[in-house]
Amino acid sequence: MTQIQEERTITYYTVELGALSRDGHATAEISEQNEAGEVHTRLLQVPAGLPGERVTIAVEAPPTPRPGRKRRHWKQRPPRVWITELHETSPLRIQAPCPVFGTCGGCQIQHMRYTAQLEWKREVVHQLLHEVGQFTDPPLLDTVACDDPWHYRNHMRFSVNREGQAGLTARGSHRVLPLEECPIAHEQINRALKVVNQHVNPRPQVLIRCATANNQMLIQPAQSEEVRQQMAEQGIEIQAETMEEVLGGQSFRIRPSSFFQTNTAQAEKMARMVLDGLLADQPEEKIRQMTVVDAYCGVGTFAALLAPHVGKVIAIEESASAIKDAQWNMRAVEHVEIIKGKVEDMLPGLSARIDGFVIDPPRAGCQSTVLDALIQNPVARIVYVSCDPSTLARDLNILCNVSQAYHLRSVQPLDMFPQTAHIENVAVLERTTL
Numbered sequence: 001m002t003q004i005q006e007e008r009t010i011t012y013y014t015v016e017l018g019a020l021s022r023d024g025h026a027t028a029e030i031s032e033q034n035e036a037g038e039v040h041t042r043l044l045q046v047p048a049g050l051p052g053e054r055v056t057i058a059v060e061a062p063p064t065p066r067p068g069r070k071r072r073h074w075k076q077r078p079p080r081v082w083i084t085e086l087h088e089t090s091p092l093r094i095q096a097p098c099p100v101f102g103t104c105g106g107c108q109i110q111h112m113r114y115t116a117q118l119e120w121k122r123e124v125v126h127q128l129l130h131e132v133g134q135f136t137d138p139p140l141l142d143t144v145a146c147d148d149p150w151h152y153r154n155h156m157r158f159s160v161n162r163e164g165q166a167g168l169t170a171r172g173s174h175r176v177l178p179l180e181e182c183p184i185a186h187e188q189i190n191r192a193l194k195v196v197n198q199h200v201n202p203r204p205q206v207l208i209r210c211a212t213a214n215n216q217m218l219i220q221p222a223q224s225e226e227v228r229q230q231m232a233e234q235g236i237e238i239q240a241e242t243m244e245e246v247l248g249g250q251s252f253r254i255r256p257s258s259f260f261q262t263n264t265a266q267a268e269k270m271a272r273m274v275l276d277g278l279l280a281d282q283p284e285e286k287i288r289q290m291t292v293v294d295a296y297c298g299v300g301t302f303a304a305l306l307a308p309h310v311g312k313v314i315a316i317e318e319s320a321s322a323i324k325d326a327q328w329n330m331r332a333v334e335h336v337e338i339i340k341g342k343v344e345d346m347l348p349g350l351s352a353r354i355d356g357f358v359i360d361p362p363r364a365g366c367q368s369t370v371l372d373a374l375i376q377n378p379v380a381r382i383v384y385v386s387c388d389p390s391t392l393a394r395d396l397n398i399l400c401n402v403s404q405a406y407h408l409r410s411v412q413p414l415d416m417f418p419q420t421a422h423i424e425n426v427a428v429l430e431r432t433t434l
């Protein structure tokens, strides 16, 4: 059935949903007829669906270019798809608690039992290690669950609408959704959001970051005295430039623009995995003489936690703000060298004998110069922390299969981002030629 509503063409299909895509959307195959009468099939992404479900979906055709508009500036958008009726539901389905789930661009899998989310994430990593990484039988562990898969985010970036209200944007658009609270944001952030939304906020965004170890909070842009007062009544201490968070028993100073792990409870587990990955099964004496590199070190999280155990840590980071924080965070540690620069520029020039590497690059993974340096001068162990399993699989293939410089010991998925399709992993590699 096709309806034309206010220039919008919406077609309805009743389909059985297929596997979840990497983005956490179910897939649906539909048959369409073009103007020449030819029938072809199309694969659609269906948000908030689950494999095996029988549903009716609405498919809104994307807008076509207005006459006179130059086609070369035109970007074809995918159709908007949503479920209008559930006929047969999956046993994995639960009621998503958020009223804007399915519309909001933040979460993709709130409607899926948490244990199934963990299994699905492991399956995605397995498939990528197999297809992209070329590992026939990857040493992949079970996903480590987040003890509380709600209210875990210590950092939220809200968009501001024309009325000055802060919220999250709808999937695939810039429309700001009205939001009382977000079920994955830390409770302290939800308290702050309520206060912020009693006022008109400047566009385009409000960034809120909170500590979990104390009541400190960073808000950008800077807030008025009235807002600060209202926050104080809620027990929130707005900080001017930096806040302090505790991880692994150490205190870290963080500026608004520095990277810090968004899920503090899971970051604690991740830090333990990094230390174990680099140091486990080695005699104390040897560990005390090791020189390790924390590449893409951010505010120095892993470097600071490794420093009490090893002989020397070299920490490399390009962001000026994170470097300032790292210098403060490791101000009392003598055997840490902090280098400001791009890892790909700094690594080839390192002259020290390196025994181990922690690499925690952004989603794009490692530059080829970084991988080349690791292959040319193999180190005993690498712990590769990754927030994108496809680039992780690509890089592991180069390090382990193509060059055969390393052996893949383990890949540990760790659920840093429950209710979303994001997947974090900690991989441990060992040099093949000792």
Ligand SMILES: C[S@@+](CC[C@H](N)C(=O)[O-])C[C@H]1O[C@@H](n2cnc3c(N)ncnc32)[C@H](O)[C@@H]1O
Residues within 6 Å of the ligand: 258, 259, 260, 261, 296, 297, 298, 299, 300, 301, 302, 316, 317, 318, 319, 322, 341, 342, 343, 344, 360, 361, 362, 387
């Ligand atoms: C995923 S974060 C990891 C931070 C840190 N390991 C932690 O756990 O808090 C990646 C960091 O790499 C930095 N970065 C991105 N590209 C870089 C590059 N080419 N060279 C050095 N640092 C880079 C970013 O500024 C960010 O701080």
